[in-house]
Amino acid sequence: MVERKRAFVIASQFPCLTAVRLAPLSLLLLSIIKVFMNKLPLSVLIATALLAGCSHAPLPVATDTPVAALASQSAPLPLRSDIQQGTLANGMQYIVLPNAEPADRVSMQLIVHAGSLVEADDQKGIAHLVEHMAFNGTEKFPANGIIEHQESLGMVFGRDVNAMTEYYTTSYYLHLPNNSEQMMDEAFTMFSEQISALRFDPAELEKERPVVEEEWRRGLNMMARLGTANRQITLEGSRFGERDPIGDMDLVRNVDAERIEAFYQDWYHPNNMTMLVVGSIDKSQVEALLSKHFAAMPAKTLPVRPDLTVPLPQELQFKTIEDAEITTEVLSVNLRAVQAEVYSEADLKAELLNSLAMMMFDNRLRVQYQTESDYVSRMVASAMPLATGYSNDRVMAILKDGNYLKGMEELFTEVSRYATHGFSQRDLDTARKELSSRYRTMADGQKGAKNSRQMMAIFNKIRMQKPLVHMSDYNAVAQRVLAELSIEEINKHFTQTMNQRAPLVIAQINTDNAVAQPSIEQVEQLWLHTLANPPAALTQQAVPKSLFDKVPAPAEVVDRQTFGNVIKWTLANGAQVWYQYSDESVNQVQLQWQGFGGTMQLPQSERRAATLAARNLRSFGYGGFNSEALSTLNAEHNMRQITYVQLDRQGVFGSAEQDSVEAWLQNLNLMLTAPQVDSTIWQAKRTFLARNIERRKDSPSSNFNKQIDLLRYVNTPSKQPLSAAELRSITSEQLLSAYKGVFGTAAGHQLVVIGDIEAERVLDLASRYLGALPAGEAHSEPKLPPLISGRHQVLIEAGEEPQGITSVLFNVDYPYSKEAEYQAYLLTRVVSLRMREQLREKAGGVYSPRFGIKLERARQQAYGMISYSHQPERAEELKQMALAITKDVAANGVTQKEVDTIREQLLSGLKPEAINDRHRYRWLIEMAAEDHYSDLHENYLKWLNKVTPADLQPMATVVLNTDNIIDALLLPDSKS
Template identity: 25%
Template sequence: MKNSVPLLTTIGIACIGGFVLAQKSSDTDPKKLVAAKADSSRAKGTARAWAHSQSDITVDPKIVYGSLENGMRYIICKSPLPPKRVSMRLHVDAGSLNEAENQRGVAHFLEHMVFNGTKHFPDASKLIPQMQRLGIAFGAHANAYTSFDETVYMLDLPNIDKSTLDLGFAVMGDFADGALLENKEIDEERGVIASEKISRDSVGLRMFEKQFAALFPKSLIPNRLPIGTDEVIANAPRERFVDFYTRFYTPEKMTFVYVGDLDVAEAEQRIADTFGPIKNPAKPGDKATLGNVETPSGFNTSVFTDKELTSTELSILHAKPHSYQTDSKAKRLESLKFSVANAIINRRFSRIAKEENTTITSGSASRSIFFRELELGSIDVTALNNNWQAALPVLENEFRRAKLYGFTQSEFKEVVAGIINAYEQAVKSAPTRKSDSIASSLVEHAHSDAVYSTPETDLEILKQNLATLTPKTVHETFVKFWNTEDIHLILTTQNAEDNAEEKLAALFKQQSSEKLEAPNDKEAAAFAYTQFGQAGKITQTSHIEDLDIHQWTFDNGIKVNFKQTDFDKNSISMIASFGSGKAGMPLSKPGLDTLAGAIFSAGGLGKHSSDDLRTILAGKNVGVGLSIGDSHFSLSGSTTPEDLELQCQLLTAYLTDPGFRPEAERQFKAMLPNLYAQLKHTEQGPMAEMSAWFAGNDPRFVFPTQEQAQTLSSEDVKSWLAPQLNQSALEISVVGDTTPEALKAALSSTLGALPKRSELQAIPMEQRTLTLPDTPAEKSFTFQSEIEKAIAIVLWKADDATDRDIKKIRRAGLLADILDERMRVELREKLGEAYSPFARASLSMTFKNQGMLMAYSPGKPANTTKVGDIIIKLAHTLAQEGATQDELDRVLKPRLGLLEKSLRQNSYWLGTVMDQSQTYPDKIEAARTRDADYANVTLEEINALAKKWCLKSNSARIAISPKK
């Protein structure tokens, strides 16, 4: 199951989640203990009040709210998109904060256990295959997560057939009140939980625990990470699970959300039939609490160190107990004021980070409410080259400048424009919002007791609140929060002197006496790229009727593919492909693609820096990003009908006058120490080495050394990209909510007005041929860490051609899915050796010999050899004996459901079908025949690939492990 917790960005550390604790007890018959949940129960309950019943905000009238006699709540929303699909969510108002000391991790462990044997599905090994046969993919359609104060189960059903709905309700009903919690299943799952704990372990998580233990010593937060403790995971007896399940999986603490193509009356009846019989225990569990969240008063400093940290952070923190208030217009106004203030400070830090003599690489401001009990404000910077002494003045100055002088009218105007635009776009896109998104949003609102209002109501409230908002009122709110002596100054770094806290305090005090100037009020300039010459003319047109794709060619040679859709209201996506991409990268400059991707957009345009563009384009829905594929470059972006012309102007400006400004290169190189520290201390470094090795250490696939990266320059990028931006053949694809006439007009005056482009130049085969290492092979890669986390990887050579064989790529994916499923059953379910093993296929259409099949399993370093042996044996058996028809059906059925869904996704039509479809017409035929081809895949085809690829003699075995 997925583990998810709120992202805690206070002091620059992200909380990644966790889970549990126990002591020995006598075992009891499973069915008797589970029965106790009903035997000690009372029939009726009291449903929690809905937020809208206590608020001045009008709730969305399309949403049906209700409750059962036992106190369980439900939310129903009839939503037509996607058609013939429904989404279910079961929210349990309990998480790790509800655990006793000897249950630390049980809440998350339970999330796993409800998939491992219930009253309707007593054989745990049969539930997932049964779901797969109905087209429900584990992970893609069925998942769950546990946080500090909630547990959520998710089912997105691929159809509304009776058998599928019956299973969905049976599964959700069993999650709520049907877990068997067999001793055998608990013991078998312990290894999976332990593996998940290992996979989630990180220096960031450890630092979070250390920081919160110091800052909130009486709080439960650092002592209730959802992943729990090793002791509980290994030894918690069954009755601790039953105790938590009985006291917290109760109707009064649960909300069921049901969204999709449904009948409301039928839905209410099914909900009543499924969840109505559940009873509440005589003594339900108490509501979660954080404990004492008070922090030391006055000015305090703290220094936290860990040699594996990848950056040095400085933070000013203010925390105080929070008094929760019901969602209201006034509460939203208060939140809006903080959002505006912090957004302005973020922009200031962004500008400072780009300055020539800057001492920071980034900075941010935030204010958050955690678990209704803790209000936390934070101003943070990341120090350049770990030099916190040089970065501290920036932090102190901008913090004090905001308090003393507030915010300028131009800053306020820019931020507000972006906020208004976001709300307006939500209104326009609402008609095509998808059921799964609505369901997840409803769960979030139910959990936080927020009113689920319509986008129109949200916009109306925003405008009402903005009418009272000025830079002055925003400043007053900011000062009110920060006008306190209770400030905590925090340094987080790799190493620090013994007296670092004293030095930190002294430098901050010294800096606070320095004179500051008020911020300048600067109005935005006009966008300079609106004229590109005489409008171009379309010389060729065609219409692919069965796919409803228009294809045009301008007189300058630029080709256009367009599909008008109503899948996402008010949304348009585009991608312009050109040049030779990674295949044409100079072999003498490894890492040039990384630098190009990092600095292209950040370098702005010739007449506008990237910061200028953010101001000029505030409130507009435009943007351009560069991506570098194997065979081409792409400039992509998304927009709306009203901003379509501006988006085309911006894209054309990046083609004709990219800035390649020095501040972009400076920013990239300023981040290099942090990046290489991360590569040194995490598995990402060895993964990069492994990828380069398996590509024959071709320079185009090698991540550069830090010294090599430092020598790369903007001029290198310009020399590589500029000729291709200006001259190479270009094909643009556009999909979304606009008309052919509107797009033609926007393109004619922009891309169509450019000088004639050259013809497409084929990349020579010798330039696209890689020399891979011989197999069988064994390699070990290490990273420096005290964290006991390792990865067993097996790679198989999977192709030796670049014949654009779409059918082979599809079948390779299905073969990988079958291996993936065998790994899940063997490594996770049977042996408990891995939490998230997986297999994937990757076949190149550009590079000869690059195709591979990969199996990946994270776990303990001591088990890497054992797990590698198992994976190789599983694949070799698959090669020799083949898969079964049932295995193929179970991976194919969910795939077919996803294919059907993709037909209503702009991303599918843009990226998979239309992009470069005039250059490669086979993409159109592949789209036409896709579904039929998948439906006609035979077991013989899959087994033929397995026999060719999955042999032990064709494998490369990789071990990635920490080197202390």
């Protein structure tokens, strides 16, 4: 069985393991500095870490009350006119959205309106377990038959078939390879079997329990613990704090089949389901299939749903979250309240009023805390959904040291400052432009969207019980409401929010510091005192009106070449522009400025500085503008720009709306021609980063990653973990010098553009903002030092979670070619298939084993890894199983059946209707870097159609028999 039951839950399971990487909070905060230069607010990043430890959706209220009865009395938002809805006699609801993209394809989702919130006390985790069992035997498809049948129809599990359990729903989806009558009938047959004819075979159940347990185990890390703790505190006394979709593992391991089947019998009935169908199909076809497969199912009385009220205490509360692995401590003030869901313009106005106020607060705090105070390193604010019908305005402070009362006083003081003095018209104008551009982008994103995206948009509305409003209509109302809001309204709302909502103060601290926490009486007295004694208002610096006083003249275009629908222009200074038009995403454009060279063109002593300078560029500002001015000037442009420097290349990538491409290129011009480093800001950032490096020394995951990288990059010092001492030695002058050594020239660089913008507009803007760059020297792709040779072991025993992490990294010298790259990917897919079959399906010891082989031209090496989380006691057993697979492939190769299976899956995903802008963008970037046009898509298909198992054998023998291995294992402390 291949890639099976990749079912997932939306809960506090945070997918922090990427390859061998774990993400403790301190590492997240390091990445925040890296990402801080783009448009994503710092508050979003930290709030993601603190609220739930994952990116799960807001928690909607399950209710049997008709939607109309919940709507506010003001003008309702307009409902979608492009969807077709209906209800069968047995109560089953259905929604049909005809959609032409991709052609002759259909996507379906069967939604059962029962998730973890309706589980009984002795059923915690059973909604999720039922979802897994839906792929383990029905009347027509015993055991794994339904998966095998889906694969025989050309579907791939995980890509075309999957399921999900969250708080309110359990849902199953299919992306069908065609819309033939036979395919549609097959899909409805399989869905009807899953929701009406599950067997709950005891043998299959016992095989599936450990799979669910391993899914739970892979989320055992500090981030998940903090997310769970925050959820339980902010939702204390409600069902939300007691029901996690992943469940209680003691119950999952031991609950008998009768209690599992009881959940199925209670909730899996047509009057508790919605069928969602999107694609090349009409309502009459869906109704005929529903009549055939679902109409005969009887409706049944559903159990009484639990009360989902969230208690909101009227007095201040102070709670602590203690964890031995916390290295960066955080205080937060949570101001929770009832907030109506958006059914009407009045509801939308209330939501926008609050969102704008908190955005303005966050923008002010971001400017204030570019440098640390005596007690606080950073402070951020955000408006967050708590549960449907409830909101949480959160203000957070990252503490500098252990002076909790002083840090708390500073946090409360900033709340008091803006609650008293409010914000300026400039604050509102900036935030309004930001929010307005976000809504425009979301609306544009739904225009012409493909089935999967359209289906997900509707599903999110259904499960969150929101009205089915088209995003373009929602945007139109939002733009009008935004334009009408005044600074007086917002300041009044903010003052009321800060003064009238009862604060929930949470201290997220290391366990060793629990005794140093203030009493609740001290916290309450401090809150009242600071609100009653606000500090003075802060003045804002003047901001210029534009980035450029005068638009530059266009530079000469010395060459133009056309390759099908791709155009390449060469400017007089050597810069190239590679362009391809696409209206797949209306009004959206993707851009990348790129060139070879990277840090390898610098002396070893400057390589760290170049990377740090690029990561922090927006914090320093450029072109004579500081970060506050740049945020204000760019507010109306919903664009993203990320500057990067790697060993072998450098660039800036991102996206923009069509009308914001000029602003994107203006910013790029200033980044390249007028970088700057603020020494005061760098000193603060350097201190903050160094302190976090030192604090991470006792983090199990940090040590695990550090030991691996120290070995792996022994020949590349600038890729090894950065020490606090080395960081402190880097000056602002070194940052600027290193940055200028990498960026600023045109020769050997390309601007890659794909999206909804006309060719002549691209050329005009590129020739103006890139044409005047100095030519400089073009660099070829540098040769990189090899990865470590020999056999090495890493063993870290630390932490208390019952989780092990095994990572086996390998490399070998191997000549690069496109064919070798293709072979590596096909081998990756085949070996991954075997590992899932052996380690997950048969052994039940791994939820998601990861395997990969990649070719690196700059090193002329192949490298790869095996990585997975597991039960600690089974570390050696499972590793030997994994290595046995690679040894067998190295010795005996892969089979024709395996190649045919993967080939069919890949060909299905590369059909013309399946190609999207992500493919085109990647191909265009590659061609531009090589300065050579070729039909990469067609070339790959030709190779794929003729490749044989024998073609893969030489690579498998060499790569999988290498002696260059890092065998790494992270286990909990033996005492635990």
